[in-house]
């Protein structure tokens with residue numbers, strides 16, 4: 001046994017997502033298997049290992065630390081250096097040490113297969129335990145206050161281990177060895193069901209919740225990053241009641257199912273969609289509906305081409321579906337009046353009063369508010385639970401900056417070295433509560449990343465809460481602020497995630513954003529290179545009769561199109577039942593309160609208005625979504641080659657709008673609009689590519705969420721030999737803006 005002369009000693013430093021993922025027990029088991037002595041510990045930089053033993057075994061340790069990391073770990077780097085041999089006895093996991101934080105908290109995941117098996121095994125001591133978790137699964141980001149990731153820093157701190165849990169926690173051979181959020185029915189949090197008045201409902205909370213749901217009641221259920229409002233998705237009256245109480249007239253509701261197989265009744269699924277639904281992050285996946293879906297799930301996503309489905313993400317949700325496998329539940333975020341998601345028990349009873357008939361609560365606090373993520377194919381529509389706080393890798397180390405995003409679908413971004421961290425979806429900054437959540441998120445993100453920003457970046461619009469916050473933040477810390485044009489930021493976000501600093505042609509198809517010239521942009525052709533951009537061209541502007549209200553009333557955009565077509569005299573007749581129609585014609589005629597915008601989003605509205613798809617939108621983007629739904633139902637159609645003109649790099653789609661005005665069949669018109677718009681954009685980009693010699697296109701903006709448009713653009717550009725870069729790591733809409741703002745700032749700082 002005594003062979004000190006053949007032994008070596010090394011220190012291994014591992015960085016990445018290596019805390020809270022079972023990394024130390026994994027190293028412990030490797031060390032035992034390889035008969036090595038030493039220790040492993042967490043610290044603020046990641047994991048450090050001291051190992052002593054035979055040189056071959058040390059090499060093997062280094063290789064396997066790299067190659068065989070646990071499922072939720074992500075190893076970024078492994079540094080090895082020889083150190084003095086200390087004749088350590090045995091191999092131990094030792095206490096964490098503090099220091100400067102430069103590691104990452106893990107993301108929340110659904111229960112792993114092993115935990116799910118135990119959950120429904122009557123012989124297991126965690127049988128039906130609603131908080132079952134292990135080192136490979138469960139809550140992380142939403143329960144962690146600060147690093148290093150240890151139980152006292154999480155919302156499990158008030159639940160000391162019982163002897164059985166303590167034994168598992170300290171047994172390196174156990175799956176729950178150092179599982180910081182583990183607990184059991186003896187020592188863990190507890191479920192409780194309350195009625196609308198907050199009084200306890202007797203009996204088993206799961207069974208009673210199911211009884212309420214089956215009876216058509218609405219139950220607020222505490223999830224990972226906030227509360228959901230749940231009800232039976234097949235009961236038309238119940239769904240209608242939820243809409244009425246939530247005052248969410250027509251926005252689509254996501255639907256939760258117990259497994260993938262029942263999803264086949266409601267949507268078309270590819271193999272990739274199934275993988276996404278079943279992925280540990282458990283996002284809502286937007287899927288094309290089947291013809292019968294609206295009848296089967298009345299009122300969930302009326303008239304829209306897609307429905308959002310998801311599978312259970314927590315043990316509580318698994319318990320509900322285990323006892324009612326055929327159940328189909330509306331699971332919509334509990335965010336009354338567009339305010340941030342409800343996370344606290346008392347807050348739920350108060351803010352959801354009058355909406356929920358009952359409350360399924362528990363006493364494990366949600367520390368960080370985090371909405372469900374929404375995905376479509378390889379892209380994001382909303383990035384939050386399950387994906388945050390994962391980093392986006394940058395091509396090189398950059399100065400520390402904070403970018404505060406825009407107004408709608410706000411997110412923030414902080415850079416650290418060669419990493420960018422984008423916050424969860426915060427929402428529209430149009431109410432005090434959302435602005436509060438925004439400020440909380442800035443503080444939390446800077447705190448957990450331990451970054452002191454050198455620059456604060458914001459939108460050009462002076463009236464956004466985020467812009468005003470940035471000015472105060474810059475003054476307080478005596479650091480520079482930088483305003484970045486909205487559509488430049490959209491294109492820069494795509495460049496950042498693809499690591500591109502060479503020139504690209506950027507096409508931003510978006511709602512309205514403030515342009516560098518003070519006018520309202522939104523359908524832009526830009527040349528973007530690092531921190532610089534040049535506006536090459538734009539869509540031919542349309543008036544916004546009445547200003548901002550035109551964005552909510554597509555018929556006004558249709559009137560603007562008629563006016564531009566020289567058919568303003570038709571407005572009053574065409575929209576005879578709109579009391580404002582005669583006045584609108586006059587306003588357009590005289591240019592009163594009718595600012596112009598090149599926004600592509602408003603072009604969609606004009607088309608929807610002309611085709612009679614929608615007079616008023618009840619939520620942002622609704623008219624465009626309904627138009628897409630009609631086009632999908634109609635099927636593919638060819639573009640009309642005389643639908644557009646390009647003059648001085650201005651893309652004029654007025655001829656197309658004239659066609660739509662005369663179109664009898666709305667579905668055919670919608671299909672033709674999509675085909676023609678895509679063909680026009682490809683033509684526009686190809687011409688710019690010929691002029692500039694730039695063969696690479698970056699496309700972004702909210703309109704890129706349109707599946708038909710983005711597919712046609714992809715195919716059309718490929719056919720012209722142009723390369724297309726799209727948003728993959730973040731949504732193409734304003735949810736990605738902050739990354740682009742940060743990218744512009746770090747490239748400016750580098751003097752690019």
Ligand SMILES: [Zn+2]
Pocket residue numbers: 111112113114115116133134135136137138
């Ligand atoms: Zn597990």
Ligand SMILES: [Zn+2]
Pocket residue numbers: 161162163164165166183184185186187188
């Ligand atoms: Zn216990």
